[in-house]
Every structure is written in structure tokens, then in C-alpha cells.
Amino acid sequence: MAEDKPMSESEQQQLLKLRDRIDAIDADIGRLISERAQCAQDVAEVKKAHSDGDIVYYRPEREAQVLRKAMDRNKGPLDDEEMARLFREIMSACLALEQPIKVAFLGPEGTFTEQAALKHFGHSAVSIPMSAIDEVFREVEAGAANYGVVPVENSTEGVVNHTLDNFMDSGLKICGEVELRIHQHLMVSDITKTENITRIYSHSQSLAQCRKWLDAHYPNAERIAVNSNAEAAKRVKGEWNAAAIAGEMAADRYDLKKLAEKIEDQPDNSTRFLIIGTEEVPPSGCDKSSVVIAMHNEPGALHNLLEPFHRHNVDLTRVETRPSRSGNWNYVFFIDFEGHITDDNIAAAMKEIGEKASDIKVLGAYPKAVL
Numbered sequence: 001m002a003e004d005k006p007m008s009e010s011e012q013q014q015l016l017k018l019r020d021r022i023d024a025i026d027a028d029i030g031r032l033i034s035e036r037a038q039c040a041q042d043v044a045e046v047k048k049a050h051s052d053g054d055i056v057y058y059r060p061e062r063e064a065q066v067l068r069k070a071m072d073r074n075k076g077p078l079d080d081e082e083m084a085r086l087f088r089e090i091m092s093a094c095l096a097l098e099q100p101i102k103v104a105f106l107g108p109e110g111t112f113t114e115q116a117a118l119k120h121f122g123h124s125a126v127s128i129p130m131s132a133i134d135e136v137f138r139e140v141e142a143g144a145a146n147y148g149v150v151p152v153e154n155s156t157e158g159v160v161n162h163t164l165d166n167f168m169d170s171g172l173k174i175c176g177e178v179e180l181r182i183h184q185h186l187m188v189s190d191i192t193k194t195e196n197i198t199r200i201y202s203h204s205q206s207l208a209q210c211r212k213w214l215d216a217h218y219p220n221a222e223r224i225a226v227n228s229n230a231e232a233a234k235r236v237k238g239e240w241n242a243a244a245i246a247g248e249m250a251a252d253r254y255d256l257k258k259l260a261e262k263i264e265d266q267p268d269n270s271t272r273f274l275i276i277g278t279e280e281v282p283p284s285g286c287d288k289s290s291v292v293i294a295m296h297n298e299p300g301a302l303h304n305l306l307e308p309f310h311r312h313n314v315d316l317t318r319v320e321t322r323p324s325r326s327g328n329w330n331y332v333f334f335i336d337f338e339g340h341i342t343d344d345n346i347a348a349a350m351k352e353i354g355e356k357a358s359d360i361k362v363l364g365a366y367p368k369a370v371l
């Protein structure tokens with residue numbers, strides 16, 4: 001490493017002064033954070049005094065507003081996202097003072113879903129790994145976790161059917177969404193003979209997302225689909241001829257070495273996750289809603305369903321069809337749109353659709369992802 005040349009007397013003075021200034025600013029920031037935390041504790045007291053049943057401490061609509069304000073106020077030099085991330089952590093710590101919240105996620109530790117949970121709730125939430133999407137739903141339904149985080153769609157591989165199917169039978173509500181840029185890496189353990197890799201483990205979606213890269217670099221290695229990327233990472237620890245495809249968190253968690261980075265075929269590969277809970281969320285000012293609608297099996301069903309949305313100026317962001325699992329659910333459409341389900345134009349569209357549909361269920365209205 002190159003040696004720094006010695007600092008001049010005046011440079012040393014300048015550095016000391018700047019560090020004194022940083023110390024003074026840090027003291028102010030610390031005092032203000034404590035003051036803010038005290039306010040959050042007072043908010044908790046108000047919530048307790050007001051409530052006659054279960055007290056709801058976590059307020060997704062308010063958190064989204066706080067983060068959006070932090071971004072709007074920001075004048076640099078930090079970028080808006082960085083500023084919001086700092087506020088994300090401050091709020092996470094404040095909420096933990098009110099109530100340490102438990103978040104179930106599709107595990108094991110080191111999955112992209114854990115990364116999404118941390119991005120959404122910050123590091124003060126307690127996150128609990130579950131081995132399947134159904135278990136995340138069950139854990140929240142049983143009250144063992146306050147919220148759950150599940151993947152719902154990937155920009156290259158499409159929808160996660162398991163998650164949609166769970167919503168058909170569940171009474172849980174969507175109370176938020178998270179978007180994550182997904183980077184896949186090829187990783188090995190310290191016992192791997194890298195010239196001898198004959199099997200590559202990963203989740204089926206990740207293997208699909210890296211198909212072209214694998215065809216070019218490891219055409220003869222066996223591709224083995226396992227339950228999650230983190231499980232793939234765990235497996236290669238004991239196998240000298242195997243590699244895993246997984247994300248940064250898995251490499252850190254299982255102490256693996258990255259042989260090749262960002263090997264996904266689409267550079268803008270991203271995954272959307274949903275936050276599930278038991279409460280409905282009031283409008284935050286910039287929201288999305290999700291519904292599932294069953295139509296009778298007759299000509300023009302899809303047109304009849306979509307036309308009122310168009311007439312009432314509702315912007316659809318996703319329409320997904322799933323096979324029905326019972327007699328009256330002939331066609332089942334999962335639809336996401338901009339706006340809160342209580343907005344006048346949306347309520348009007350839903351009323352009309354309700355008259356034609358054989359069944360209709362509001363899965364939730366929630367703030368659009370801020371970070």
C-alpha cells in the first residue's frame with residue numbers, strides 16, 4: 001500500500017477543526033434522535049390510552065410519509081435513497097421502543113426475502129425464517145409473528161404462484177410492498193475444487209435467471225433446484241465439487257467465496273415482495289391496491305372486468321390469471337392498481353365490477369414502495 005506523505009501543520013489543524021465540528025454535529029444528532037425516540041414512546045402511550053383491543057403500533061402509511069418527506073427535504077450531498085435509508089433505521093429503532101415487532105420471512109437466513117424484510121422494517125425488527133411461503137402465512141395468522149414477507153413477482157421469471165394461491169384461502173391483508181434489485185453470484189466454499197465443479201445448486205427461479213450465463217460457462221454442470229438460494233449456499237459448504245447461485249447476504253452468512261458476480265442474464269433483474277399482516281392500512285397519499293376477482297366462465301368476462309377500471313380512470317399495474325380451485329371460481333384474476341381502495345373512482349369501479357363478478361376479495365391497500 002502506498003504511504004501517505006506526512007501532513008503539513010496547517011492540514012493537521014484543518015483536520016482537527018473538521019473533526020471537532022463532526023463531534024459537535026454528532027452530539028446534536030444524538031440528542032435529536034433521543035428526543036425523537038421519546039416522542040415515539042409518547043405516541044405509544046396515546047395509542048394505548050385510545051385502544052380498547054389490540055394496539056397497532058406499526059403504521060405503514062405514516063412510515064411511508066416520513067420516508068417520502070426525508071427524500072423531499074433532502075438537498076444532498078447524500079442522495080435521496082441514502083437519506084431515506086438512514087431515517088428507515090431511526091424509525092425502526094423508535095418502533096422497537098414502542099413494540100419489538102416480529103417479522104416472519106421465507107427463509108432460511110440469507111435469502112433475498114430476508115434482505116427485503118430488512119429493507120422494509122429496518123434492523124431493529126426481529127426476523128424469523130420460515131421454510132415455506134405457506135408457513136409465513138400461517139405464522140402471521142396464528143399471531144406468532146406480527147407481519148410476514150413473501151416474494152410475489154420477478155421481473156424476468158414472472159409471478160410466484162405459491163404466494164397468490166395462499167391469498168385465495170387467507171384472511172390476511174397486504175400492508176406493504178418492497179422492491180429489490182436482484183444480483184446473483186456464483187459462490188463456493190473453501191474446500192471447493194473450482195476446476196471440478198460438476199453441480200450447481202440454487203432456487204429454480206435463480207437458475208432460470210442465470211440460464212444463459214450457465215450455458216456459456218458451465219454447460220456440463222448439473223443444475224439442481226433446491227428450496228431457496230440460502231439452502232443452496234448451505235449445501236456447498238460440505239461439497240468439494242459444488243457451487244451455489246445466491247445473493248450477497250447468503251455469501252456473507254455462510255462465509256462463501258464469490259467466483260463470479262452479477263451473473264443474472266437481465267441486468268435490471270428485480271423482485272417484488274409483499275408485506276402481509278392482519279390490519280387494513282389507511283391512505284398514505286401514494287398508494288396501491290390489490291384485489292382478487294372471480295368471473296363466471298362466459299364470453300367477454302375479461303372485458304367486463306377491465307372496462308369499469310378504464311372508465312373510472314384506474315391505472316392497472318398488473319393482471320394475473322390463476323386457475324380456480326373451486327366451482328364458483330371459474331376464472332380468478334389478481335389485479336393490482338394505483339390508488340387506495342377507498343378512493344372515490346376506485347370504489348365506483350369496484351361497485352360495478354361487484355355486480356358482474358361471482359366473487360371479489362380486497363387483498364389490501366398499501367403505500368407504494370418508497371425505497
Ligand SMILES: O=C(O)C(=O)C[C@]1(C(=O)O)C=C[C@@H](O)C=C1
Nearest residue numbers: 040043058059062063091094095
Ligand atoms: O407515528 C406513529 O404512529 C409512531 O408510532 C411513530 C413512528 C416513527 O418513529 O415515526 C414509529 C412507528 C410507526 O410505524 C410509525 C411512525
